[in-house]
Amino acid sequence: MSTYTxxxxxxxxxxxxxxxxxxxYMGFLMDANPDxxxxxxxxxxxxxxxxxxxxSETAAPNMPTWRTG
Incomplete structure (x- = not known):
């Protein structure tokens, strides 16, 4: 995890x-900063x-499953 000012x-x-x-991906930010x-x-x-x-969000689309794991 990192931060953003x-x-x-x-x-x-x-x-x-x-x-x-x-x-x-703004939902990830909002979930991490509920306050x-x-x-x-x-x-x-x-x-x-x-x-x-x-x-699962960073895997390239249309890649074979053996390349995304």
Whole structure:
């Protein structure tokens, strides 16, 4: 797990895009930071936990199962 320090105006989906490369992973960020779940637009300096994505999310699509394990 790593952390991300927000800049003024950051929002969940944009942070997910910055740290994971895709906004579809914002749920992982939200789950890892339940104390900040009510924040919609962040101020500067908020430190968020950034969990590693599960292996099932990082495997390349259309790869044979023996290559994804």
């Amino acid at each position: 927000t800049i003024q105006g950051d929002v969940w989906d944009a942070i997910a895009y910055k740290v994971y490369g895709d906004s579809k 900040k779940i009510t924040i919609f637009v962040f101020g500067a300096g908020v430190v968020l936990n950034v969990p590693n994505l599960p292996a």
